Amino acid sequence: MSDIIISTQHLVKIYKMGDLEVHALRGIDMDIRKSDFVAIMGKSGSGKSTFMNIVGCLDVPTRGKYSIDGVDVGKLDKDQLAQLRNKKIGFVFQSFNLLSRTSALENVELPLMYNSKISSQEMRAKALKALDSVGLLDRSHHLPNQLSGGEQQRVAIARALVNDPVVILADEPTGNLDTRTSVEVMDIFQQLNKIGITVVIVTHEPDIAGYTNRNVTFRDGRILKDVKVERPRVASDELLLLPAIVEEETI
Amino acid sequence: MKLKNQLRAAVRSLSKNKMRTFLTMLGIIIGVASVIAMLAIGQGSKESIQAQISNLGTNLLTIYPSASMTGGVRMEAGSSVRLTLDDYKAVASRCPAVMYSTPVVRTSGQLIASGQNWRTSVWGVLPDYFSIRNLDAQFGALFTSAEDRTAQKVCVIGATVTKYLFGEGADPSGKLIRINKIPFMVVGQISPKGQNAWGQDQDDIVIAPFTTVQQRMMTVTYINSIMVSATAEKVIPEATDEITQVLKERHHLGASEDPDFTIRSQADIATAATATSGILTVLLASIASISLLVGGIGIMNIMLVSVTERTREIGIRMGVGARGRDVLLQFLIEALMISLIGGIFGVGLGILASGIIASLMHWPVTITVQSILLSFLFSTAIGIFFGWYPARKAANLNPIDALRYE
Numbered sequence: 209m210s211d212i213i214i215s216t217q218h219l220v221k222i223y224k225m226g227d228l229e230v231h232a233l234r235g236i237d238m239d240i241r242k243s244d245f246v247a248i249m250g251k252s253g254s255g256k257s258t259f260m261n262i263v264g265c266l267d268v269p270t271r272g273k274y275s276i277d278g279v280d281v282g283k284l285d286k287d288q289l290a291q292l293r294n295k296k297i298g299f300v301f302q303s304f305n306l307l308s309r310t311s312a313l314e315n316v317e318l319p320l321m322y323n324s325k326i327s328s329q330e331m332r333a334k335a336l337k338a339l340d341s342v343g344l345l346d347r348s349h350h351l352p353n354q355l356s357g358g359e360q361q362r363v364a365i366a367r368a369l370v371n372d373p374v375v376i377l378a379d380e381p382t383g384n385l386d387t388r389t390s391v392e393v394m395d396i397f398q399q400l401n402k403i404g405i406t407v408v409i410v411t412h413e414p415d416i417a418g419y420t421n422r423n424v425t426f427r428d429g430r431i432l433k434d435v436k437v438e439r440p441r442v443a444s445d446e447l448l449l450l451p452a453i454v455e456e457e458t459i
Numbered sequence: 460m461k462l463k464n465q466l467r468a469a470v471r472s473l474s475k476n477k478m479r480t481f482l483t484m485l486g487i488i489i490g491v492a493s494v495i496a497m498l499a500i501g502q503g504s505k506e507s508i509q510a511q512i513s514n515l516g517t518n519l520l521t522i523y524p525s526a527s528m529t530g531g532v533r534m535e536a537g538s539s540v541r542l543t544l545d546d547y548k549a550v551a552s553r554c555p556a557v558m559y560s561t562p563v564v565r566t567s568g569q570l571i572a573s574g575q576n577w578r579t580s581v582w583g584v585l586p587d588y589f590s591i592r593n594l595d596a597q598f599g600a601l602f603t604s605a606e607d608r609t610a611q612k613v614c615v616i617g618a619t620v621t622k623y624l625f626g627e628g629a630d631p632s633g634k635l636i637r638i639n640k641i642p643f644m645v646v647g648q649i650s651p652k653g654q655n656a657w658g659q660d661q662d663d664i665v666i667a668p669f670t671t672v673q674q675r676m677m678t679v680t681y682i683n684s685i686m687v688s689a690t691a692e693k694v695i696p697e698a699t700d701e702i703t704q705v706l707k708e709r710h711h712l713g714a715s716e717d718p719d720f721t722i723r724s725q726a727d728i729a730t731a732a733t734a735t736s737g738i739l740t741v742l743l744a745s746i747a748s749i750s751l752l753v754g755g756i757g758i759m760n761i762m763l764v765s766v767t768e769r770t771r772e773i774g775i776r777m778g779v780g781a782r783g784r785d786v787l788l789q790f791l792i793e794a795l796m797i798s799l800i801g802g803i804f805g806v807g808l809g810i811l812a813s814g815i816i817a818s819l820m821h822w823p824v825t826i827t828v829q830s831i832l833l834s835f836l837f838s839t840a841i842g843i844f845f846g847w848y849p850a851r852k853a854a855n856l857n858p859i860d861a862l863r864y865e
Binding site for chain 2: 261264266267286287290291293294295299301305306307309310318319321322323324328367371
């Protein structure tokens, strides 16, 4: 049994803007294995977010094949894609994308709502467990606007975790956060990776990429570099050195 | 997504924007309420017309002389052709489908009694008239055939006449009144009948024996009309045929010639009046339905705004695994909830409005279960119909576009 979670073969994505064709991806071949912690890097326009959206089943490629957890995604219809997002993928966004005026707990429950096999009690229990794993159990009844940016992103991570996905995809998860909060978020990802969860993040900050164990650099829709990080930075150690912030900034 | 969760999500999102939800609902509330009130008014007037007509007796037939034609110019009805007492006698004796019958002469008279005076119409009829019209005496008695035969100067009067001559609620029996200076003895008062379907006061009348009125008051030989009642409502066509045959024969008219008289049946009038009020009901209800329709467009409008406003939310939901049909159902349930709750309040308001109309305007109103069900179902259908388009629009959004929407 192979331990490849995500496998892409010659992924091509072309956006048509009137007569203009934009080649966002020009053939990406990449395998992501179980328990990998991958950072995808590159300048804006390099195709890293497009790649992420396709791997996350939010978008479809123009050409090429890819599979997630052994499922050939190209053959799925819209509903099956939704099921796949629901069961196998946890998404974390740069702008958090929490439902406003909805408590942290209910935001975390949201993916479970679309899983008809789970009872209300199970739903509650799983959501509380996920919130606990990001250290926000005491904030479960707060609304997003009552939480700091870091806390909101941790709620988003809990939401990504709650369905026990095979992979967590995070698109610039620290893009809207200050340094300390960024390190806190990376710490959470490192903890999750340590217990065997595959994590893929998109970032353009080399600092952030330093916390992962594999860096893939995109340029103009192609893979430029794919290197293993020999000695990743350890977020939990660095947190001890950073000055504690009494009041976190709210973004 | 489970239905329970869907419902909870719908309640939450509707309560986020209470004012907007209420205003959208108001369109449906007013629509449903006006449909119910209009149907209640229509149904009420229909029933009251039917009640009044059956009060008159549905197997009543009236025979009038027709308008005659002289050199192509139609003259006033009865101006040249007259019915006579012999016509009446022929109808009475030779038509087996006729049960009661009476000749009718009508005149108007100035009434004077106890220092008061009043002008009203005076009818000369046989006692059969009371049976035909279902009349009985509230005070005193009705006059008899013997009194008619001997042309006694007796009469019965209606409650309105009593009111103006003797005061409201007085017992006029035994009182003497003068009609056109001829003294009459009032033997009784008929039970009040109120207004008929055309607004005429049926109690503003003096009824006297036929012979007395024809010979002593009017001194004529013709009669104005003949009133008969058929033995049953279903033999009205037979009765009509028999009367036509007898009168044509007496007036020396061939079978193919037009009759010189008209037979009007109460059933015809009943059908016409019911049809009229039926048309009125349909008219009122369709105007009210338009407001319900406008309410539905209001739902569609607000749902479209909501879909645009919540594009990001739709993106998030799709991102975590909502299928198109989950999103469709979510928006459809919200639209349906607005129309259902609006419908419930609308039914309440409609019943209330009908009650207010009934007590303020003194109009007869009848609320039927069918009208409530109809408007309720109609409003639900409107919710689905007008909610469908925005819901489908939401469901067809591309997750990545929805997530990027600012």
